[in-house]
Amino acid sequence: DAKTTQPTSMDCAEGRAANLPCNHSTISGNEYVYWYRQIHSQGPQYIIHGLKNNETNEMASLIITEDRKSSTLILPHATLRDTAVYYCIVHLVGNQFYFGTGTSLTVIP
């Protein structure tokens, strides 16, 4: 699976949009982009995933660039409960599911 690069940490003001970037320049055509988050001492929680098109659900939006070499996870109105480590994972269905180092997001009151 392709490797991802994410900033180590980010801050976001409560109520503002949190934009978390992810670079995956070696992604192949069949690999999906998944986003999970992990709140301290809990299992990872699924947020969203996509292949080529932008995706939106009740939690977040996923914007994938046209060349698919990078993506951005958008939390439209961050709350204190969104403080967590966010993992961007590029994955080929059927393969193992590997985690990178993730971005530690802190939502500030």
Next chain:
Amino acid sequence: GAVVSQHPSWVICKSGTSVKIECRSLDFQATTMFWYRQFPKQSLMLMATSNEGSKATYEQGVEKDKFLINHASLTLSTLTVTSAHPEDSSFYICSARGQDYGYTFGSGTRLTVV
């Protein structure tokens, strides 16, 4: 939605004893289950992949004789840490992949070996 139950949530054991961790998919059949280990302030490290009815595939550097994985049914996988030592203390997390290829994670097991 899909739910994965992991038990126990925490366990303390004496050095040299074995500990079994269970991972169950409650409302779906898991064709594949993954086991991860996470040390403090680090990311999840994949230990092994198990498919129902077959032997687990271990990642490089993971001792298969120490970390025994059994996936006897489509809803249950177990990880047994044999002859545990303090360096095995960690947060162990399972994940189950359903037929729609979604990945659901358990809540994790905090293992402390004293």
